[in-house]
Amino acid sequence: MQLNQATDYAFRAVLHLASLPAGAVVSARELAEAQAIPPRFVLKIMHALTRAGLVESRRGPAGGFGLARPAAEISLLDVIEALEGPVAIHRCLAEREACNKHCTSECPVHAALRGLQDGLVAGLRRATFASLVAKKP
Amino acid sequence: MQLNQATDYAFRAVLHLASLPAGAVVSARELAEAQAIPPRFVLKIMHALTRAGLVESRRGPAGGFGLARPAAEISLLDVIEALEGPVAIHRCLAEREACNKHCTSECPVHAALRGLQDGLVAGLRRATFASLVAKKP
């Protein structure tokens, strides 16, 4: 019931990129140092963010990473989904067949959890990195 | 980011007990069969629920388990906490020191997630088994 460590590193990395002037890039090594991310591990995280289309990379000397679109269009949900796939607070909300009871009718717990998950996901979608950067001191 | 299997079994078990006439008890074996829970595993789950004070047990022949208080006073949150401990959607919300970045000031991601978690927890607390049973067909 918890986001994993890689996702947290990704939050820090995107927050770092979001507070940069537009168009600027920062190397994996700098990111790792500034955000206290293990230097080898940061590569894997940026790889996932790049594949998801949230960040863009430039190779070679003076290369690095930058946001692929405005920080106002990147939410906590986007980052979580890039690292962990779709959000699901219970197995049967990830895929309905995960219920090993094979309830004939709709399960009331399932229904209640679905409502709560929807609220959570909506909140994660509303939390953009533009709004988060704005809150920083 | 998902409730575990044991917690789901506990949901089914409590839902089963909540739909019984008041004062009735049901044995572990019956519970396991009715709710498709592995027969040995159900003992561990009922043990956790008993220790948390949500269910009461009676030993010996004709023994079994029943709710320790009215279904209206048992929520999804109570069951989750009995099986998994306090709800936390992120490591730094479980314990503040879990952040290996040692942010000097308040982290905006932390603040946003805390708000969302509070909403989720409030919803879980509001979902009592009395209301869930009422929704069953």
Add this chain to the structure above:
DNA sequence: CTAAATCTATACTATTCCAGTATAGTACTG
């Protein structure tokens, strides 16, 4: 052209957690 810097992609590993089993013990009933 070539060397160094930097990202890309995947394989590997140690540790921890999960899901479930096993078993020895305690309490109640008839």
Add this chain to the structure above:
DNA sequence: CAGTACTATACTGGAATAGTATAGATTTAG
């Protein structure tokens, strides 16, 4: 006192987590 049923804890195989390692591709400077 024998059988039923819960109590409590130890054990286990497999999967997930949190990283590390490495071989390769691309870009730029000189």
